[in-house]
Amino acid sequence: MDEQALLGLNPNADARYRQRAMAYFEQLKESQDAWEVCAEALAKGIYNDDHVKFFCFQVLEHQIKFRHAGLSAPQQQLIRECLMKWLQCQLISPQPEKSFIRNKAAQVLALTFVMEYLTLWPKFFFDILSLVGSNPHGVDIYLRTLMAIDAEVVDRDIMHSPEETRRNTLIKDSMREQCIPHLVESWFQILQTYQQSHPELTCLCLEVVGAYVSWIDLNLIANDRFVNLLLSQMSMDELREEACDCLFEIVNKGMDPVDKTKLVESLCQVLQTAGFFNVDQEEDVDFLAKFSRLINGMGLSLVQSWTKLAKAGSVKEATDTLQALEAKVPLLLQLLVHEDDDISANMVGFCYDYLHVLKQLPQLTDQQKTNIEALMLAVMKKLTYDDEYNFENEGEDEAMFVEYRKQLKMLLDRLAQVSPELLLEAVRRVFTNTMQNWQSSPFMEVEVAIRLVYMLGEALPASHGAHFSGDTAKTNALQDMMRTLVSCGVSSYQHSSVALEFFETVVRYDKFFLVEPQHIPNVLMAFLDQRGLRHNSPKVRSRVAYLFSRFIKTLHKHMNAFIEDILTRIQDLLALAPPENGFPALLTSDDQLFMFETAGILIVNGESPVERKQAMMRSLLTPLMEAFGLLLAKLLQETEEESQVALADLLSHAVGFASRTSKAFSNKQTVKQCGCTEVYRDCLQTFLPALSCPVQKGVLRSSVRSFLHRMIICLEEEVLPFVPSASEHMLKDCEAKDLQEFIPLISQITAKFKRHVSPFLQQIFMPLVLAIFEVLARPAEDNDQTAALEKQMLRRSYFSFIQTVTGSGMNEVMANQGAENIEQVVFTIIQGAVDFPDPIAQKTCFIILSKLVELWGGKDCMVGFPDFIYKNIVPACFMAPLKQTFDLSDAQTVLTLSECAVTLKMIHLKRGPEFIQFLQQEYLPSLQVSPEISQELCHVLQEPDVKVLKTYLKAFFQQARL
Structure with missing residues (x-):
């Protein structure tokens, strides 16, 4: 063997040697017979280094797993002999091999068993058992091998092919017939023999029994001698846990x-x-x-x-x-x-x-x-x-x-x-007893008593969802408990878990206050003082900010008397910048969003006259506008990046807070009806200059764009004067992501205001389209996945925008762009339908093409458009589905094909027999479509029901691509 390469097997070897070892491993794996060197090295115990032994087993494992069928009979025999010789060496070795080597050896033996048991090595277990006898080292390998066989043949968590499943079933059947009783006997002997001297072997054997009991005859195990042995081991400290697990597996076995x-x-x-x-x-x-x-x-x-x-x-x-x-x-x-x-x-x-x-x-x-x-x-x-639960720093426990x-x-x-009645009674008893003595009770008892009341909200049947109407017994019990909760003073309990549970429960049962509104002032004070929004725990303050907004939303009709007082009390919590006194702000900016929304709900839904609402909303939003102006000026002067980021964040928060107040308006209470149009127009006037700020563009544009989205909904036509200049700023120096996020804004304006924005759209249409083309044409690295994804999303947004324009009945927007520009745009739609394997974008493109045919393809058609239909749109309807990337088994792609069918149907509707003639005489013959199929397709195309065409086209293209 390459001794130099083997040096790289040591985990501490340098990278060069490790690479050489990897290359050597690949070489041995691929070679027809080089693995024999490894088998021999194991059989003769040539190497003492554990990493080299493990390496040899890995090479052998690869041969058995992937090449066994291609090995000659002598080679297969060699593997068997080498493995048995290695096993024999273990019996005389004074020290057992390291655990990781024994596991790998067991794996290799198990793989050999799986490959050969049914054909070449039916005496596998008898050979091993007769070899190892009662030698502890040998027994250990035998048991590990059994566990490895279980993993290969039985383990349900491992996915197997149908062929492997059949093979595994045959193996189990053969084992039941030939050797299971012998194996069970060997287990009994091992459990008995080694329970005192080698508890680790006994534990391993118990694991084997537990693994095999699921598919062997239970009577072999669930009998007096085995169960008595297991029970005796349940009393032995070192064995009891494994014995318990073994009994668990026995009990778990499927049976009558x-x-x-x-x-x-x-x-x-x-x-x-x-x-x-x-x-x-x-x-x-x-x-x-x-x-x-x-x-x-x-x-x-x-x-x-x-x-x-x-x-x-x-x-x-x-x-x-x-x-x-x-x-x-x-x-x-x-x-x-x-x-x-x-x-x-x-x-x-x-x-x-x-x-x-x-x-x-x-x-x-x-x-x-x-x-x-x-x-x-x-x-x-x-x-x-x-007692040990850490509320301030929650960890794994x-x-x-x-x-x-x-x-x-x-x-x-x-x-x-x-039994809802029993549960309600039990909770009531625990809750009432605890609340009577809450001052002297430990926090965990108080918390759980309130928690139980909270949990009743979901536990009680849904038909009592209102909780305070319907079943009198339940209603009375819950009403009593809520009355006690809000009046017994427990909201003052000092532990954060109790405070949180109090507010969670109050909000879960906020409908209680509709029945007994006299408790609202007390609960409001709890929300507003050191028990809630000013609690010493940031976690409590944060959660209460959210819960308070929920509470106010539900009960705003009962808040009229308290609106001004609440707004005064929360004024400091609405400050944009953290206080200058060095103390951290009580609420995070995310929590403040809820506070601004709450303030908006109070103002909008109150019964004050319009002038008062207007004044209150102005006093809520003016500090944001003033701070915004100062911060923007500061940002333009700032050179430190860290400070720029912090300032941009504050500016973004200011816009976000103003935006959040607008969530309070509804169809019943519009901005106009509440007299708030002017203040939101002022906000727009204040925020829009941020769009031309050269630093921190992404953050600022994103927040102002979101505000514009809200204003389109809330201000109606009043927002329109601001749109052109905002658009102009947002189209300057933009990236793919900026454009992609800007398009929905324009689409929203188009869909909402239609004809009102037609002149503006005609003006912005080509600048926007050209900006998109420019960004899409920018070169990017081949492997830059982020850039590729951003371009794909931008392309989708672009097609979506064209769809919105064509679908909004504003034919003139595109028609007035000049022939050259129209052609350029329509070609991109054809390209999107055919060239990019993105079914979502393709579907949109076919919807647009269908709409354009509807608008410009009839009697009063646009000059030259019929020609364009035949030269470009019809081929697109055939070229796209014929592409290999057009996956007809994908649901999105099938939807694209449906739109393709709708487009063809629309062409037929607008061009009539002329279109059928074109297909039969010119286009379909150019695709080598037989006259019979052409005739069939044209016949289906003339059917009134488009569904018939959709079904036909799917079959047509499936056949065409064979």
Whole structure:
């Protein structure tokens, strides 16, 4: 072997040697017989270096995996002999190989087994077992090989081809017939022999049994001697977890429901007798995690059996199984309330499915009701935070608890389905007791009590969605709890989790305040003072900003008396720049967006006269405009990039805040009706100069463009005078992304104002089109994926824009661009339909072509357009679908073909028999289409229903491309 190349196998070797080793590996893989050197090196134990041994196994693995069928019989024999010789060496070696080498060897043995067991090596297991005997090193390789065979043949997580699946089924069938009883016997002997001396081997063997039990005869394992051995190992510290896992796999095996119930019951009886059900006395949480998984598996198996038996109408057997199931509930509860969340979480599946069983029963017994109440209390207890939860800096443990809480919420929802009355009563009891003593209760108890009320909102059936109408019992209970929540003073509790839960619950049940509006002032104060928006936790302040906007949206009709007071109190929270006093701002700019929206809603929806609304909106927006003017001037002077970025961000926020206030307007309360047109026009006047700012263009243009979008909706025609100058600025020095984002703005204006903007559109049309052409024509690196994607998106936006113009009934916009310009534009549409493999853009192009034919292709046609139809549009309808890139199995492409059919139909509608004649006599013969097919196509084209043509064209092009 190339000793120099082998040096590169060492992880610490330099890059040159490592590259040489890689090249050598590829050379050995591709060679017909060079791998034999590796096989021999392993068989004779020539190398001591672990990396070289691993390398040899890798070369061998490649041969077996990819070239086995091409090897000669002697070569296949050589592989078998070398592997057995290597195994023989392990038996006499004082030290076992490193674990990673043993795993790789097992993998290679397993691959050889898969390739040869059915044909060349039926005695595979007997050969290995007779060779290794009771040698621990040999037994270790044997067990690892079994696990590797499981991965190759059985593991359901690995995708197999149909051929591999057939082969694997044959292998399993042959193993069941020929050797499984012998293998099971070997496992029993290993488990018995090594449990004291080599616990690691015993654990590996237990893993093997667990893996194989799913597809072998269960009676070979689920018998007295095996189960007794497993139970004895459940009491051995080093083996108990693996023994538990093994029992779990046995219980999980698919089988007849009656037999499954018997198996579970017999195992339970033995485990109970052996004292394993005394969970409180067990201190080993790792073992209990495994044990809880086993009990969960048993519970789920019983539920499954009950479901099958109940469906089959086997009343007695179903009753017996239900009894067996109910007998496990005390153990389920013990494990569910265990202080370790992993142990508890393992029981959620069993608990959930047990409740599903109860839900299906016609009537609940007293014992079942007691079980439900016990489960409720268990869930409530487990929902509680522990002392160590870090609210200010949540890490992995906290994230895991949040996930676990979601599982508990599922249980609570299921409990509500089984017995809403019991759940409501249990929550009410816990909540009332806690709220009576909230001052002296630990935060976690107070938080969970409020949390439970919050969770009822989703847990109670949807028919009580309003929560404060309908079912009197529920309504009264919830109303009582909400009244207590907002009046008992708990909003002053100092812990952030309680504060958050208070506000979340108030907003979830905001309809309560429609029924009892007298509580609104108290809750408003909580939102506005140190309990909410001025809380010492940034997390609370941030969430409350959002919740406050939700609260105001729902209850704005009840806010009239408080509007001015609220606006005064939140004034400092609406400041654009952070305070100069060195303290950080109370809210982030994202939170401030909600505050501006809230202020807008209060002003717009209040009952003040128009003049007052106008004054309030002006006093809300004027500070933003003033600050904007100063900051823009400062930005133009600034040379430091970091400061430029900070200033541009502030400018962008100012525009965003003003934009957000406009969300308060509606069809009932328009900008005009509220007297706010002028102030928003002033905003436009203030913000538009930022479009010509030479620094931080991207940020500024993006925010002003978004504001224009909002103003087109809110200001109606009042926005139009600002559009030409804004467009002119946005078309200067633009990139693909700028244009792509500018086009929707023009499309929005076109679609909304139509004829009003026709003169402007005629004026801007070619400058915009030429700007797009210029950007698309810019050279880019071949492998620049970002640039390619940006161009593709721009192309789509361009076609979208043309579609909007042609579809808005403004024929004159394009018609008045001059013949040369029109031709240039229409050619790009033809190009988009045919040349670019982008079905979304192609579909748009065919829609445009169809529209142009409709506009210009009839009797009063544009000069020269019929000629253009025949020379360009008709060929496009055939050339595009004939391209290999036109994938007719893709849904988007099929939609493109539909539009192509619509275009052809439109040409026929406008040009009539002349078009049919052109197809039959000139165009289709040029494509070598037979006269019969031509006639057929033309016949379908004349059918009144376009669907017939769509279906026909798909078949036509599929056939044409064969």
